[in-house]
Amino acid sequence: MALLSLSDISFGIGQHQILRNIAFDVAEGDIVGLIGPNGSGKTTLFNVLSGFLKPSSGAILYREGDITALSAARRSRLGIGRVFQNFGIFRDMTLEENVLVALEALPKDRRIQLGDLRTVVGETLEMVGLSSHAKKKAGCLSGGQMRLLEIARTLKSGKELFLLDEPTAGVSPKMTGQVADLITALKREGKTVLIIEHDLPFIGSICDRVIVMDVGQIVLQGTPGEVKKSKELQEIYFGADPTT
Amino acid sequence: MNFAWHIITLIAIQMPAILGYNFVFGKGKIFHFGPLGVSLITAYASVLTLVHTQSFVLSFVAGLCAALLVSLLFAWLSFRLEADGLGVISLAVHLGLMAVVLNSNVLTRGALGIPGVKRMAFLQSVSDFAIFSGVIAVIAIIAAYFLNRSAFGRRLSALAEHNWYAEAVGVNRRHTHTWAFVIAAIGSTFSNFLFPQYLTLLHPSDYQFHSFVFYIMVIVAGNPGSVLGVATSTALLMILKESIRFIALPAAMIGPVRLMLFGAVLFAAVCWRRDTLFPPKREV
Numbered sequence: 001m002a003l004l005s006l007s008d009i010s011f012g013i014g015q016h017q018i019l020r021n022i023a024f025d026v027a028e029g030d031i032v033g034l035i036g037p038n039g040s041g042k043t044t045l046f047n048v049l050s051g052f053l054k055p056s057s058g059a060i061l062y063r064e065g066d067i068t069a070l071s072a073a074r075r076s077r078l079g080i081g082r083v084f085q086n087f088g089i090f091r092d093m094t095l096e097e098n099v100l101v102a103l104e105a106l107p108k109d110r111r112i113q114l115g116d117l118r119t120v121v122g123e124t125l126e127m128v129g130l131s132s133h134a135k136k137k138a139g140c141l142s143g144g145q146m147r148l149l150e151i152a153r154t155l156k157s158g159k160e161l162f163l164l165d166e167p168t169a170g171v172s173p174k175m176t177g178q179v180a181d182l183i184t185a186l187k188r189e190g191k192t193v194l195i196i197e198h199d200l201p202f203i204g205s206i207c208d209r210v211i212v213m214d215v216g217q218i219v220l221q222g223t224p225g226e227v228k229k230s231k232e233l234q235e236i237y238f239g240a241d242p243t244t
Numbered sequence: 245m246n247f248a249w250h251i252i253t254l255i256a257i258q259m260p261a262i263l264g265y266n267f268v269f270g271k272g273k274i275f276h277f278g279p280l281g282v283s284l285i286t287a288y289a290s291v292l293t294l295v296h297t298q299s300f301v302l303s304f305v306a307g308l309c310a311a312l313l314v315s316l317l318f319a320w321l322s323f324r325l326e327a328d329g330l331g332v333i334s335l336a337v338h339l340g341l342m343a344v345v346l347n348s349n350v351l352t353r354g355a356l357g358i359p360g361v362k363r364m365a366f367l368q369s370v371s372d373f374a375i376f377s378g379v380i381a382v383i384a385i386i387a388a389y390f391l392n393r394s395a396f397g398r399r400l401s402a403l404a405e406h407n408w409y410a411e412a413v414g415v416n417r418r419h420t421h422t423w424a425f426v427i428a429a430i431g432s433t434f435s436n437f438l439f440p441q442y443l444t445l446l447h448p449s450d451y452q453f454h455s456f457v458f459y460i461m462v463i464v465a466g467n468p469g470s471v472l473g474v475a476t477s478t479a480l481l482m483i484l485k486e487s488i489r490f491i492a493l494p495a496a497m498i499g500p501v502r503l504m505l506f507g508a509v510l511f512a513a514v515c516w517r518r519d520t521l522f523p524p525k526r527e528v
Contacts, residue, residue, distance in 0.1 A: 050412060051411075052408055052411070071411070071416075072408070072411035072412060073411045073414050073415060073416045073417065076411065076412055076413060076414035077414045081412070082412040084408075084409065084412070088406070088408070088409040088412055089409070090401065090402050090405045090406070090409065090410075091405065092401065092405055093398070093401060093402070093405070097398055097401075100395070100398060101395075101398045101399060101401075101402045101410070101413060101415065102413040102414065104395040104398065104399070105399070105413055105414030105415050105416075106414065107414075153413070154413075157413065157414070
């Protein structure tokens with residue numbers, strides 16, 4: 001059964017069409033990579049999926065329910081978590097508060113008891129080795145630490161579908177490994193991940209399926225191996241080979 | 245001694261309204277000229293009800309209803325407009341409300357105001373007022389302090405830092421901001437229920453732009469969003485404001501000098517806290 005299903009999604013600003021008839025399904029527990037050159041519409045598609053932008057046509061189904069008209073907050077409460085390219089954490093708040101604000105926003109049926117909140121916050125920070133910084137402002141963290149905090153917070157707040165927008169961007173090579181481990185841990189826990197990434201070997205190592213976008217539409221999809229061998233992918237990234 | 249009681253009373257009476265607005269502007273970073281309109285309508289609704297019914301309970305309830313109504317109007321506008329649009333529209337709404345008050349001569353006596361506002365039986369002297377409004381102010385500070393540190397306070401801070409990031413973790417912007425406006429309305433009700441009674445006069449000139457400048461100045465100087473900071477700056481700046489009376493100046497000069505002083509304090513406070521007030525916009 002598809003956890004997420006997009007049919008005929010289009011989005012434009014004025015005459016400029018940014019997304020054109022996007023349609024694909026994501027099965028529960030899959031890790032799906034979304035790749036394509038800059039300006040191909042990947043982040044816009046994530047903004048539409050998260051509920052920040054309303055599509056001009058098409059429908060988004062999540063667990064077979066139509067969520068196209070729901071707000072971003074409602075979608076988050078349904079279990080769709082977003083990790084932003086530029087670190088979606090609250091830099092003026094402490095690490096503890098960053099986790100608390102997400103846990104307190106859970107819907108009533110999944111809300112954590114007041115007495116257990118601090119324990120879950122502690123576990124979340126412990127998970128990414130940030131317990132000793134609990135009382136510090138999140139703005140003091142390095143890029144990699146911010147990313148780990150954001151993913152751990154999303155995981156602990158019970159999300160089922162993760163939208164990760166370039167999770168290794170702005171992260172040191174050493175910490176990229178930790179981020180990759182955390183994403184792999186998501187898969188082990190049966191979470192579903194849709195990930196935008198430019199690092200093709202990284203995508204190849206963690207994804208079950210890859211979708212390639214260009215100029216606002218899907219041009220190719222398949223397993224990482226199939227996509228890697230495709231001439232179309234090379235043309236999108238490097239242009240057509242003039243000798244052929 | 246009476247002057248000390250007077251200062252305490254003024255500080256205490258203004259405290260709930262300023263702490264309420266601190267949630268909207270200081271903590272929530274929603275800048276608008278709404279408090280002027282809310283205060284004006286609250287005071288008139290409260291006093292007119294008192295004049296016609298002689299009931300303080302009904303007067304308070306009428307003030308609260310009016311405050312909630314106008315405050316929710318501003319909340320609704322804030323969901324539909326960008327920051328600059330909200331600023332302009334809220335100013336227009338205030339001017340519209342002021343025009344209604346000034347021109348409804350039969351009901352409000354226009355620019356003459358309403359004299360002889362009755363005081364509650366236990367508030368006959370300045371010291372009575374100081375003690376009663378002092379208690380209200382302390383309760384307001386404690387309530388604001390705990391609200392600030394609650395889940396609501398965290399949601400408001402998260403939204404102020406970045407709407408999208410906050411909504412992505414499940415924070416409901418409409419719900420949170422509406423509550424901030426409701427809290428501001430409740431604060432405004434206490435202040436504007438007591439203030440005309442203290443003066444025994446309701447005058448529209450008390451709800452002009454300079455009152456709003458004082459609100460902004462206090463919040464900016466006290467550190468936007470900080471309850472204890474704003475409470476302290478309310479006290480200090482009220483003392484500064486009232487102390488000008490003791491400078492040997494012609495009576496006609498006191499008003500302009502006070503405004504110049506406000507301007508200087510506001511300028512300095514904005515320069516000092518510009519990163520807090522106008523944080524750089526973060527991209528998604």
